[in-house]
Amino acid sequence: MAYGYGPLRRPVGETLAALHRGLVRGYRAEYRPAHRRSSFTTRRLRRIRGWSREIGRLASQADRVVREILPRIEQDTGYSFRDPDGLVRILLHPSTARLFLTIRAGFPDAALPIPADDLTLLAAFPDGAHAAAIVGDVTLQVKVLSGEQAPAAEFAALADRWGLSACRTGSPAGGGPAQEKETLARAVLGLLYVDGGTGALRAVAPLLVPARKL
Numbered sequence: 048m049a050y051g052y053g054p055l056r057r058p059v060g061e062t063l064a065a066l067h068r069g070l071v072r073g074y075r076a077e078y079r080p081a082h083r084r085s086s087f088t089t090r091r092l093r094r095i096r097g098w099s100r101e102i103g104r105l106a107s108q109a110d111r112v113v114r115e116i117l118p119r120i121e122q123d124t125g126y127s128f129r130d131p132d133g134l135v136r137i138l139l140h141p142s143t144a145r146l147f148l149t150i151r152a153g154f155p156d157a158a159l160p161i162p163a164d165d166l167t168l169l170a171a172f173p174d175g176a177h178a179a180a181i182v183g184d185v186t187l188q189v190k191v192l193s194g195e196q197a198p199a200a201e202f203a204a205l206a207d208r209w210g211l212s213a214c215r216t217g218s219p220a221g222g223g224p225a226q227e228k229e230t231l232a233r234a235v236l237g238l239l240y241v242d243g244g245t246g247a248l249r250a251v252a253p254l255l256v257p258a259r260k261l
Contacts, residue, residue: 069160
């Protein structure tokens, strides 16, 4: 589910792990003892080390999304995603876009740890959460609730139930504002619809409007 951005050559988690390994190799290749470094080399090594640390953290968070968040959603809905990678994509925090683009600009294309196009795609994926949220909101109302509006607070509660904000890849520590939680919950509904159709989406409705028989 890439919303027009195209597919990566391999899943997001694997792509991040490969990028991390490549940055570690790049740091080692450019490393010089302190007494042999120019000020430029010192700054360069510091930047690569920072990128490596951040990408390593993202890879760990992406793995947590697949291991912890995805099973919660699948248990609640009774639906197993055909493409588990879609959840990782929509949970990429917008702040990661600048990181990926900065890494791309930091190397000649031939020396990049992963293909340049994959870095560009990673930078574009956070925008997909908003597109998925629109899909989720519209399809829920039209195809499941027959025009009824689910309360906004219920979307935020659903995001908390699944731990979406807490596990948003690349986000600062903390749960995030209510509006972000609502967007993420709606984005997951959009993902459910695209991946599994109306049936998969219908299973979430009792969590949003439990008093209604659907």
